[in-house]
Amino acid sequence: MIAKHKASKTNTKLLKFKDFSLELAYYSGSTVYDQWLQLLNDLGDYADFYWDMPQMQYDLVKSDKEWQKFLSHPERQPFKIRIKEWHAWSIEQLYQRTLEIIQLSVTLLRSAKTPKECHQKIKDSLATIVKGMVHSRYNKYEMELSDSYVGITPKMRAEGNMYVTETMKARFDYFISVAALESNRQPKEIHAKLLAACQNNLARLGEFFATCQFSDELKDIYSAYTKAAKRDMTMPTQNIVLGFTIWKELYEHGVDMDTYLELLGYPNADTVKKRLLKFASDKEVLKEIVTHFKNERPESYKTWKQKGEIPYMSIFQEEARIFKQPTKLRTDNETRAMIETCQQKISAYFPLSTEESPRQLIFNSIHPFAVKRAYQSQTKNHEMKSINITVMTPTTDSEHDYLETLAHETTHAIHSIILHRAAEFSVLTKEQADQVPTSVLEDFSQLVEGQFKSTAHSKNSTVKAKYFTSFMQALASWSQVPFSIVQLEIREKFEILLKKGVTELSSEFLEQLQFEYDMKLQKLWEGLLHFTRPSYTAFDWFMPLAPYDALVYMKRFIVLSKNKMATDKPTAKKKLSMNEALSHRFGVRWIASQDGRILLYWLLLETGRNHATEDFGDIILKKDTCECLEELQRIGISAQEFSQRT
Structure with a gap:
């Protein structure tokens, strides 16, 4: 059965500043636009606090009592928005009002009457608000869905008393029975080997395969198990339904996919997808990935060359051997x-x-x-x-x-x-x-x-890195392409339904969506590199609260000055990336240079004034580090900060 979540009511009327007289009364300024920008800044700070703090309690497995004590510290008191009436409102009421604020803000962006100097400020604030308020509103619901799937109760969470539940054990046994049938093994054999690996603590099963060396047999057993587990679409389907609810609310208040991308500083969805696919198939990019692959994972590379493909897990298996990871869980x-x-x-x-x-x-x-x-x-x-x-x-x-x-x-x-x-x-x-x-x-x-990538795998590496410092960084970046496209296109499917007046996803639609994007995901994932991940489904890559996830790591390949991406062939003098420029000026291990770190710190400061990191390579080559240090000293960072290592 598909769980439903009650969406916020749509506000179809044309909103104006006068509809927010309650809020604007708390802000002063020479124009109403100044007041509006202050409101947006306040709301962004509010959204960040009430997104992060409940999420952190969940992530750290803290009890309510422990977390209340943590937040009671005088310097960690919760952010308070200036609008006193809001203090008594529920998160649902605040979210509904925020949607209306978002709606008017989008209208202001499209209005010729809005002062030009306000446009970018509105975009920047909206990007923070949309992300933060969606999480503030739906984080708890999403976490409860995840918990209920494995039998974790609200009481267990509130007390910080987490343990392997009977539901977890039952699911474990069921997935083993499916894996046994498909891998021609005995259920008892799979059960015994997996429990031995995690030392009889199912909560640590993933930890073992992330941090330990394991045999080919255990790799095959775990692969069969995860493939069986991924067939249970209960949670992924719930996430799609939740994602539709959220996107419906944003869409009805003026935020479609292209607007959302605009707020984040990206071109429209079609352009983003074209550039992602161009990156994924670019010959220079692929050549560099393969060169890193050959140097850093030689056994996997050899198998890949011989068979034309390789399971993703085999790459991690070799990594564990190369770095001499333990054969059992750490204490x-x-x-x-x-x-x-x-x-x-x-x-x-x-x-x-x-x-x-x-x-x-x-x-x-x-x-x-x-x-x-x-x-x-x-x-x-x-x-x-x-x-x-x-x-x-x-x-x-x-x-x-x-x-x-x-x-x-x-x-x-x-x-x-x-x-x-x-x-x-x-x-x-x-x-x-x-x-x-x-x-x-x-x-x-x-x-x-x-700068902290290990060189244990390739001490004599001659890879000329233009895009990536290591194979795993390259693979992680390349993997964001299918991840990003699934995120974008499923929401575009939502918009097609919303334009038709559909307000609820049918089981038939969900089945068709799953089939279509599972096929597309495998095609995208295997792509030109032919790294296989058969256990992954498209719905696993869909983040209901975070449409920006994956894309945020790919901006340098999508958005560059003069609308060029990093893999475009230059028509003028080639611009160096930040890493290339720092390496050229201070050496490949530029982090060990005091002047290199001074310049790094100053560049971090400079991002408050200049977001065009694609142009920072030129700045790095020319900027006087003495001038950098002088400005850093103005904010209380002394030369001693950079003299700790020679």
Whole structure:
């Protein structure tokens, strides 16, 4: 049975500023547009806080009591929007009002009367609001759906008392029975081997295959098991239904796919898809991926050349051998030791990252039910001061993966610290500090992450990297193409239905959608590289609350100055990427250069004024690092920050 969720009512009337007199009364300005922009900024900060904090409690498996204590700290008090009447409203009421604010904001973007200088500010604020309020409204519902599927109750969540439920065990046994039939094995054999791998804790089964070496036999058993599990479409279908509900609400309030992409700084959907496919089939890109593949995963490469294809899991199996990962799950003490080792390596380059305070924290949960994907949270407290929290995933990362991810998330944290210090010292405005696009933040996090890629696999590598620093980074980027296209096209299907007046998805539509996009996904995924992932379905790649996921990592291949993408053949002098320019000026290991890090920090500051990272290569080659340091010192970052490592 398909669960339904009650959608917000459509507001079909033409909204005007006078319809928001309650809200605008709390903001002052020389024009009503100034007041409106202040309202949007406030709403963006509100949305971020009430998205991130409940999500973080869930991800870290904290009880209500523990989380209330965490938020009770004077410097972590919740952000309060200025509109006092809103304080008594439910999240449903706030979300409905936000949809109306979004609707008028889109109208303002299309109006010739709106001052030109307001357009980009409205877009930047709307991008934050749409993402944040959708999550604030539906995060809890999505989490409850996920929990109910495996038998986790609200009471267990509230108490932080998580364990393997009878429902989990029953599903495990059922998927084993299906896998046994299809792989010609005995259910008892599969059951025993998988339980031995996860040390009788089903919550750690994925952890074993992410961090340990495993035999071909175990690889085949786990592949059969996951393939069987993926056939249960209960949760993926629920996600599609939820995604339709959300998209219906946005669509009816003026946000279609092209508008959504415009807010994020992308061209229209057709152009995005064309450029993604162009990237995926570009000869230079493919050549670089294959060269990395040959150098860094030689056994898998040999199999791929001989057979013309290779299972994705075989690549990870070889990675585990190359990096000499353990053959059994780490103990908690071993995981803690890994965390400490990696933090020392990162802090040697970035002392600023070690300055923990009530508003700057790193969480490293080793709970088996903790989140499996690291992220950086940036919110505001009741005094409008920045709260930066990094959530890491040490249990499902091998040491080299953890180091790279820590470098990535640390860069996000430092980026936020620098931007908000700049605002505090009036080097940037608050709006400049708050509205750096996510894609720009990702450009820098991926840039620094690349400097911490392990070279254990290819000490004599001669890969001339234009796009990627390693094979796994290349594969991760290339994988975003099918992910992005599924995200875009399913929502375009929604819009076709909405134009016809359809308000609810039928079972027939869902079945047709699944079949169509499973076929398309496999074709896209295998593509020109022929890496196979038979257990993945299209619905697995659909994020109901996050249409931007995947695309955010691909902006450099979609949007560049003069509307060119990175793989276009240049008609004039070739522009260097940031990594190419830094390597040219300071050496391949530019992160070890004090001047290189000074310039990096300054560029993080510069993103508050300039979002065109595609042009930063030229700046890197010419910018005086003494001038950079002078401006950094104006925001309280001294030369000592860069003298920790020589």
